[in-house]
Every structure is written in structure tokens, then in C-alpha cells.
Amino acid sequence: MTLIATQSLTKTYGGRVTALADLTVAVEPGIIGLVGANGAGKSTLIKILLGLIAPTSGQVSVLGIDPTADPAAVRNRVGYMPEHDCLPPDLSAAELVTHLGRMSGLPRTAARERASEALRHVGLYEERYRPVGGYSTGMKQRVKLAQALVHDPDLLLLDEPTNGLDPAGRDAMLALVHRIGTEFGISVLVCSHLLGEVERICDTLIAIDGGRLLRADNISAMTTATDVLAVEVSEGTEELAARLAELKLPVARDGRLLLVPLADDGTYDLILGAVADLDLPLHRLDQRRHRVAELFATRELTHA
Numbered sequence: 296m297t298l299i300a301t302q303s304l305t306k307t308y309g310g311r312v313t314a315l316a317d318l319t320v321a322v323e324p325g326i327i328g329l330v331g332a333n334g335a336g337k338s339t340l341i342k343i344l345l346g347l348i349a350p351t352s353g354q355v356s357v358l359g360i361d362p363t364a365d366p367a368a369v370r371n372r373v374g375y376m377p378e379h380d381c382l383p384p385d386l387s388a389a390e391l392v393t394h395l396g397r398m399s400g401l402p403r404t405a406a407r408e409r410a411s412e413a414l415r416h417v418g419l420y421e422e423r424y425r426p427v428g429g430y431s432t433g434m435k436q437r438v439k440l441a442q443a444l445v446h447d448p449d450l451l452l453l454d455e456p457t458n459g460l461d462p463a464g465r466d467a468m469l470a471l472v473h474r475i476g477t478e479f480g481i482s483v484l485v486c487s488h489l490l491g492e493v494e495r496i497c498d499t500l501i502a503i504d505g506g507r508l509l510r511a512d513n514i515s516a517m518t519t520a521t522d523v524l525a526v527e528v529s530e531g532t533e534e535l536a537a538r539l540a541e542l543k544l545p546v547a548r549d550g551r552l553l554l555v556p557l558a559d560d561g562t563y564d565l566i567l568g569a570v571a572d573l574d575l576p577l578h579r580l581d582q583r584r585h586r587v588a589e590l591f592a593t594r595e596l597t598h599a
């Protein structure tokens with residue numbers, strides 16, 4: 296089943312700002328990264344998926360439901376972690392998550408149990424009885440994640456879940472998101488302006504820029520299809536680059552490395568032959584996977 300599908304989705308604010316422009320994309324269940332620079336349209340897309348705002352034109356479906364026509368049905372099955380801090384400081388995490396569980400329709404006892412469970416899943420134990428106002432940023436992010444999980448959704452929409460966290464906190468949050476996506480069988484759409492971050496945990500990546508789709512694909516398809524050989528010689532780099540070009544190999548420079556797309560096994564032989572002919576000292580020849588970031592030749596995306 297298609298998890299999320301949009302067809303020519305467009306959203307303009309006040310007829311002037313185009314936040315999404317003719318976006319057509321379809322993704323299967325799994326962990327999906329939604330990346331784009333600040334202002335690319337990520338939050339707008341999330342709000343449309345939740346049925347919080349209506350598109351200006353185009354179609355959208357989430358878990359087979361149209362959020363514009365039936366926002367309540369979508370929100371029943373979708374959990375949302377907003378980007379900004381929105382937690383009332385005087386309530387404890389246990390009270391808050393229980394309350395939100397009640398709001399999503401759970402009976403009192405079930406809400407309490409589900410809240411404890413959700414808080415345990417995100418790694419909050421005894422501290423869940425303390426007021427949220429005294430929590431660290433990492434703990435607050437975890438409470439936001441727990442409230443998104445409390446009603447046992449089929450899909451989580453996470454808006455910049457690593458915002459404000461230090462590197463260790465970011466790693467821990469990403470590991471948690473990955474665990475939720477793999478062990479709990481919940482699909483996750485995780486939004487970030489840091490491509491290097493989401494590519495680590497996602498099966499699928501949607502990249503948008505200025506409200507337009509740059510690319511949507513499986514991460515493994517993005518990386519394996521673009522393997523390159525990295526060649527380094529201790530001297531004679533220019534000479535080797537010229538020879539490889541003569542052999543009709545498309546060569547790119549990356550510092551001291553020469554990068555040659557790996558067409559087939561013959562590529563190795565051509566490179567080794569050229570190095571031997573020129574009698575150059577070969578320092579390394581190995582296969583390198585493109586980082587996904589290298590596939591997006593856009594200055595707009597921030598590389599982690």
C-alpha cells in the first residue's frame with residue numbers, strides 16, 4: 296500500500312508565497328526522510344498531510360485517506376511531533392502524555408498505560424513524574440515523541456526531531472527514531488534540513504527545494520547506482536587524469552583523488568593499465584560509495 300501520495304500538490308500563502316509547487320510523489324511504508332533547506336516547504340507538507348491546512352490545488356492521500364476531506368480519520372492513525380517547543384512547563388510528562396492520549400479518544404486507564412509505555416519507549420522513566428519545565432532539550436524532544444506515539448499510530452510525522460540537540464543527543468534521537476521505524480513497525484516521515492543525518496536512518500529520501508521535488512528515491516538505489524572508483528597516486532595525478540580522459544573515462548578531481556564512475560569490471564583494468572603504462576606509484580584504488588549528499592548538486596541543502 297502506498298503510504299503517502301501527492302499529485303501536483305501546490306500551496307501558496309496569501310497568493311504570494313509559494314511553499315509547495317506541483318509536488319508529485321509516492322512513497323511506500325518505511326522510514327522516509329524529508330529533506331530541504333529552511334523554507335523549502337517541509338512543515339507545509341506535514342501540515343497538509345495532517346489535514347491542518349488545505350492545499351491550494353492538487354491531491355494528497357495518507358494511508359489511503361484524503362486529509363483534506365477527512366482530517367480526523369488521518370489524525371487517528373498518524374502521530375505528529377511538532378518542530379517547536381510546545382510543552383506546558385507545569386505538567387509532568389506522565390500527566391501531559393496521558394492527557395493527550397485521552398484527547399485522542401483513549402479511555403482513562405488505557406491512556407495512562409499507553410502514556411507510561413510510550414514514555415518508556417523513548418527512554419523516560421522516573422523523571423516522567425517531574426514537571427516538564429525542568430527538562431533538558433533532549434528530554435523535551437522525547438516527550439514530544441512520546442505524545443506522538445501514545446495513540447499507537449501507523450505513521451509518525453516528525454518535524455526536525457533533532458533540533459537543538461548536541462551531537463550525542465542527535466545520535467540518540469536518530470537511533471530512537473530508527474528503532475521505532477524498524478522494531479515497532481510504525482512508518483516514520485522524518486523531516487530535517489540536515490541531509491547527512493536522515494540518510495543514516497532512512498529507507499527512502501524525498502528532497503525538496505523551494506517547494507519543488509528534487510528527488511524521491513530509495514536510499515540504496517541512490518547510492519549503489521552511483522559507485523565510483525577513487526584512485527590516488529603519490530605523484531603524477533595530472534598525467535594520470537589526462538590519460539584516463541584519453542581512455543574516454545569521465546574523471547573528476549576531489550583533492551588528491553581522481554574519481555571515475557564504475558561502469559563495469561573493465562574500469563578497474565583500464566585504470567590499472569594506465570597507472571602501469573605511466574609507471575606511477577599507486578597509493579590507493581578503491582570503490583567508494585557516493586554519499587547521498589553528493590547526488591544533490593544544490594547549494595541549498597545543508598550537508599551534516
Ligand SMILES: Nc1ncnc2c1ncn2[C@@H]1O[C@H](COP(=O)(O)OP(=O)(O)OP(=O)(O)O)[C@@H](O)[C@H]1O
Nearest residue numbers: 308312313314331332333334335336337338339340
Ligand atoms: N502561514 C504562512 N504564511 C505565509 N508564508 C508562510 C506561512 N508558513 C510558511 N510560509 C512560507 O512558506 C515557505 C515554506 O515554509 P515551511 O515552513 O513549509 O518550510 P520548511 O521547509 O518547513 O522550513 P523550516 O525548516 O524553516 O520550518 C517559506 O517561504 C515560509 O516563509
